[in-house]
Amino acid sequence: MLRFFLLFLVIQAVLFGVELLGPVQAVFIMPWTGLLATFSANLVQFFDADVTAYSNVIQSTTNGFGVAIQPGCNGVEASIILVAAILAFPAPWRPKLAGLAIGILAVQAVNVLRIVSLFYLGQWNMQWFEFAHLYLWQALIMLDVLVVWLLWVRYLARKGLIRMPHAA
Amino acid sequence: MRLSLVGLFLLKAIAWFLACLFVWYQLGNVVTLPVALLAKATVASVFPAWAEGVEKAGTTLVLLTGLEVTGVAGTPAGQVAVLTPEVEFMKYGYGLPLLIALLLASNARGLLAKAALGAVALLPFQVWGVCFDWLKQVAIDTGAAPFSATARELIAFGYQFGYLVLPALVPVMLWVAMDRRFLSAFVLEATLEGETENPDNKGGSADGQGSDAHP
Numbered sequence: 001m002l003r004f005f006l007l008f009l010v011i012q013a014v015l016f017g018v019e020l021l022g023p024v025q026a027v028f029i030m031p032w033t034g035l036l037a038t039f040s041a042n043l044v045q046f047f048d049a050d051v052t053a054y055s056n057v058i059q060s061t062t063n064g065f066g067v068a069i070q071p072g073c074n075g076v077e078a079s080i081i082l083v084a085a086i087l088a089f090p091a092p093w094r095p096k097l098a099g100l101a102i103g104i105l106a107v108q109a110v111n112v113l114r115i116v117s118l119f120y121l122g123q124w125n126m127q128w129f130e131f132a133h134l135y136l137w138q139a140l141i142m143l144d145v146l147v148v149w150l151l152w153v154r155y156l157a158r159k160g161l162i163r164m165p166h167a168a
Numbered sequence: 169m170r171l172s173l174v175g176l177f178l179l180k181a182i183a184w185f186l187a188c189l190f191v192w193y194q195l196g197n198v199v200t201l202p203v204a205l206l207a208k209a210t211v212a213s214v215f216p217a218w219a220e221g222v223e224k225a226g227t228t229l230v231l232l233t234g235l236e237v238t239g240v241a242g243t244p245a246g247q248v249a250v251l252t253p254e255v256e257f258m259k260y261g262y263g264l265p266l267l268i269a270l271l272l273a274s275n276a277r278g279l280l281a282k283a284a285l286g287a288v289a290l291l292p293f294q295v296w297g298v299c300f301d302w303l304k305q306v307a308i309d310t311g312a313a314p315f316s317a318t319a320r321e322l323i324a325f326g327y328q329f330g331y332l333v334l335p336a337l338v339p340v341m342l343w344v345a346m347d348r349r350f351l352s353a354f355v356l357e358a359t360l361e362g363e364t365e366n367p368d369n370k371g372g373s374a375d376g377q378g379s380d381a382h383p
Contacts, residue, residue: 001348005341016333020325077332135189135262142266142336143181150174150354157355158362 004088012084019076030056033074036108040069040115051119058119065123067115075111078141079104085149091156099152110144173354180273188265188272196227199264200257204229206295211302218313229255231302235312251312253305260297260335263290267339274343274350282346286339293338297330 018024033056041053050062059066086099114137122129156162192199207229208222221232235251243249267286271279304327307315315323344351 001345005345012333013329016329017325020328072328072332081333081337131193134259135193136186138336139185139189139262139266140182142340143178143185146340147174147178150177153355154172154174154358157358158365160359160362160366162355162359 007088008084015080029071033069036074037069067119075108078107078145082145103148106148177273181269184272185269188269192265200227203294207298227257237310237312253302255298255301260294263335263339270343274347276347286342293334300326300330
């Protein structure tokens, strides 16, 4: 347990530090954030034509309300935590790589749900928007990471890729 | 359809979190108090030259400084103001309802003791968040205090880490450490399911790559 925790902390601190570097922000984080805004707006346009996206902003063309997706709201930190949890766990590489690919996709999918829900929540009530933005979704995204990791560990156990634990 | 242990755990965790979040939000004024005291002691010992005290206004923590700034929006040109950065504590404090929700969802033994221990264990990380938020305002947003470029980079890292990662991650790590019984039962259930579906799994993986389930 201690080895896992230490390895997990080191990996995620390093990845988080790398994420904050200027060149990484310019080459990956900002373009990814813009892409996320465009994708979210395109998704919303399936059922609401009065939505547009530019740069990292999703905006309603009817009431002008918009949300800017900032670094920190793009699911990258949650993905980093999942990556660290999977890499730190003792398992063969093939299921690790599969877990990373599927897991990051799952985290980003929930983050898109978060962005879309906040976009509509903000148009309805700004107090609820703030509450959901600052507290509710922050924790729900982390729960998502935890559940994805648990499902991955469950897969490993079912496939016999980790040994049965001793009675605790 | 039978819910798996993970599915049931997720549903219970979300339901308990919503309930705990509501109670915690109502108690905001109280839960802010210990962090205010610890943060005050921290800045007073680390920055005695300019940190003069901390005022608590509800859930907002105000750092009183001896630092002077000019060009503040809404004041006449050239007028000097004293910097008093404010931090809304609650955005660093929601880890407590999350931890209690996880403990409730996993039916942890000794819930009250673990929740109390968790609340204490979360405090340093909440103080981290509040102090680095103040520091970011002092060193980066206003540049009121003289910090080197390297120190400002470290403050930026500490602030981002304290805001984006620690508040949600630490309660999950505490839960994993406090309720290993749930994880053991969870891995055991999955292992037995796997052995029922494929008896070849018994005793580890066929390719010999099986690892210890206890990380």
